[in-house]
Amino acid sequence: MIAISDLSKTFTLHNQGGAVIPVMQGAALSVDRGECVGLVGASGAGKSTLMRMIWGNYLAASGQIMVAGVDVARAEPREIIALRRSTLGYVSQFLRVVPRVPTVEVVAEPLLTLGVQADQARDRAMALLARLNIPQRLWSLSPTTFSGGEQQRVNIARGFIHPWPVMLLDEPTASLDAANREVVLTLIEEAKAGGAAILGIFHDEGARDRVCDRLVDVTGFRPAVAA
């Protein structure tokens, strides 16, 4: 479902005389249905950069990023939006809070965008919020004032509300307590069992060992230093 080949990335530092910094060269990896692959490598090795390229936020310098048949490295913005709507999910540890929108609607929104009936979408959102131990009294409030951990769990509920066939997970268990960490690991296992292809960054080694089938070290994708 994810097939990356010969991918390279440079950053151009426009505020520093246009210096061009190569950060990735010849990157290749694949993730099949029902499989979870973990990205590893030291801080600064390029894990987040690779995830952002697959999500379509960072442009590739060259190479291919096939996600469910779409080459994200060359896709038009509207193709990337369509891919994100139905096929490609992304769960980070931070919620982008939209002011004044109640939590239950924040969580249900991806389903509404897909055309699921409002009451069904709300039911699914409420079930996930309950599973993630968000107190019911908070469901009708905007998550703007929630604690960091509560916002993270709202974001996870939103990220798992649709069975996206391809999922990117960026530290989904970071700063969760043991009980909620367990819920998230179970959600990941359920997504895998449902056939999702998952690529994740997990600094939590216990979580990584439990859900990842394979690890890919991005250090191997660093450009060779010019002689």
Ligand SMILES: Nc1ncnc2c1ncn2[C@@H]1O[C@H](COP(=O)(O)OP(=O)(O)OP(=O)(O)O)[C@@H](O)[C@H]1O
């Ligand atoms: N927007 C950017 N502009 C310039 N350089 C960048 C940018 N984003 C990342 N880099 C550089 O690319 C390299 C890889 O960074 P990246 O954040 O992908 O690493 P990482 O493996 O995710 O690290 P960490 O585990 O610390 O999050 C670093 O050298 C970083 O300085």
